[in-house]
Amino acid sequence: MPNNSLPPITLSQDVEDLLSSGYTTDEWASIRAALATPPRTTFLRVNTLKCSRDEALLTAQRFVDEQCKTKNWLPMSVKIHPTLRDVLYIHVEGPLDVSPSVSEVMVDALCGNAVLRGADIFAAGVLAAESPMKAGDKVSVYVDLDRACLRGQSKKYTGKKAFLGNGVSLLGRDDLFTVAAADLKGRGIGILMTEPLYRSPSLSDLFSDGLSLQNFPSILVGHALNPQPGETILDMCAAPGGKTMHIATLMQNQGTLIALDRSAQKVTRLSKFLQSQNISSARAYTCDASSCVMSDPETQEYRTALENGTWKWPNSGSKLKKLPREGFDRILLDGPCSAMGQRPNFLPSLAPAILTSYPQYQRSLLHSAHRLLRPGGTLVYSTCTISTQENEGNVAYALRTFEDLELVDVSQRVGGKVGMDGVDGKGLSEVERRMCWRFPPGVACGTGLDGEELESIGFFFAVYRKRIEAGGRKGLFS
């Protein structure tokens, strides 16, 4: 195998049969191949509460110029997205023709995925390094594909591995593996990726300047939801909070944004994060969103308290059991999914039983979402997977189960349709399929400023509206 090609992802036959359902042989082959490689575009979302897009562009370009200089790369341009007003992007170069150097460093699959998307390597991310290795040495970086490399191993790893590029070690071998390594140099970077297989700047440090790394379809989801200042909005499965932060920004931090997650640990982090960003409109709660709807009398109590001005949401970061039925103007359901749109994806660990459990679980969340949404309200259902059972299958399920839900066409509002329509054969009519937003890995998710193809992770979303009943009655509570 040449040095610059990444190995295909490994899937058991059962899993492959489930995932390929709904695709032609050629479509599936192309999706499968793309899952082994990083997207060709890196996207940044501008926090418009912090800075304007033009200021962000200048900051990002300065940062990228500096990095290109340090790494001895040709200049790379940061560009403004032609249709989404808060998006910048950079073209990823690769695969490049890089030859491995002599000394070898091993990283795990998670770190390997990040390296291919432009990250340098934190000392703590290094699994093993060949001996001897001094600060300043050129090293070749490999990802462990057998999950068998021992931490701290000093001999060359003989298991299955893939080459990710060359870097320069900022620490000697011993320092890399000491507990205090993270404090030794800079921000804990152990290996600077100077000759990566895919060249994309490391951009996570731009966060404090108001720029977040976010995949394009995830940003599009925020715009498709179209949150407005003053509204009451629910983010049902919110952690780590990338989309929560975007929704709060689009609401201009005015209104009420309730962010739920089942994991208390994640909610603590999310609540602290929102506070650190001065997002006073949002509150994060530990809550099982699949069973969190108030009874009708409880909802009436909530509405009376709201009208009297006596309703108080509990403190952010705490537990919450119930939410008011038909209490939300807009709901985002970006729930747990098989994540088979993430790329690169070196070692997907998916058992068939887990894969088949997701659609059911997502349906239980859809039932809650439907009860919590007010008539006339908007629901966005999204996943980061190519599984048609979780995507088109569940869109069809919701349309057939909830008679008052209809799909809406948001293409005009978000600058035009990108990606592809929903697949056939999963219970959707042609018109309904046209209103699905499907982003198969390897297929362009739009066109850039200079006509170049933009590309991101695999993703899917659909936007519903809950109809107002005939006769103008808006629902149970109005």
Ligand SMILES: C[S@@+](CC[C@H](N)C(=O)[O-])C[C@H]1O[C@@H](n2cnc3c(N)ncnc32)[C@H](O)[C@@H]1O
């Ligand atoms: C795909 S992630 C959400 C990503 C998030 N929307 C973002 O953009 O940062 C799915 C999340 O759903 C949470 N989750 C799973 N089951 C849940 C449930 N029943 N209620 C609430 N959250 C749940 C998981 O803990 C996980 O953090």
